[in-house]
Amino acid sequence: MKIVKEFREFAMRGNVIDLAVGVIIGGAFGKIVTSLVNDIIMPPIGRLLGGINFRDLKIALVDVSTFDTTKGEIPYIKYGQFINTLLDFLIVAFCIFLLVKGINTLRRLKEKEEPKAEAAPTEKDCPYCLSKVPIKASRCKHCTSQLEETPANA
Structure with missing residues (x-):
């Protein structure tokens, strides 16, 4: 069956x-x-x-x-x-x-x-050394500065 x-x-x-x-x-x-x-x-x-x-x-x-x-x-x-x-x-x-x-x-x-939807950003700028860091990072991987919380990881 x-x-x-x-x-x-x-x-x-x-x-x-x-x-x-x-x-x-x-x-x-x-x-x-x-x-x-x-x-x-x-x-x-x-x-x-x-x-x-x-x-x-x-x-x-x-x-x-x-x-x-x-x-x-x-x-x-x-x-x-x-x-x-x-x-x-x-x-x-x-x-x-x-x-x-x-x-x-x-x-x-x-x-x-149909316009293609823009992809969400995956990186942000470190305000101290101006390096690119992942959007969810809480510290800069280059200068180790503490980064502000962004709405993406809030």
Whole structure:
């Protein structure tokens, strides 16, 4: 039962759920991009290149006229499908690039808007020898003079 409880805690963490949502949305986005490439981008390009359907572009690895089809299918290098897949990848990669670029721009803007808090001083001047001493020191390490109490160590 302990392992079930640990698994439930692990699965319900925010990061795991965010990752799951990202994977699901990424899969759906991949389908959209594949449809964009196959159904919208490639048909006009094929039309401009003389009515070529890129999915049908392939090179037979054997002589098709003498191949015995009872032994199996003709082996092909389907470079047209590879072109489609490569275009899918380039579009997804470009979209991710734009997304990361936008996020980085927003981070930089946020950092500019939020002024950084100044660090509290860690040293003070000794009024007798003008040396730097730690803020909480009660005696100067250089001249051994007794120092006034400061609000930091009061």
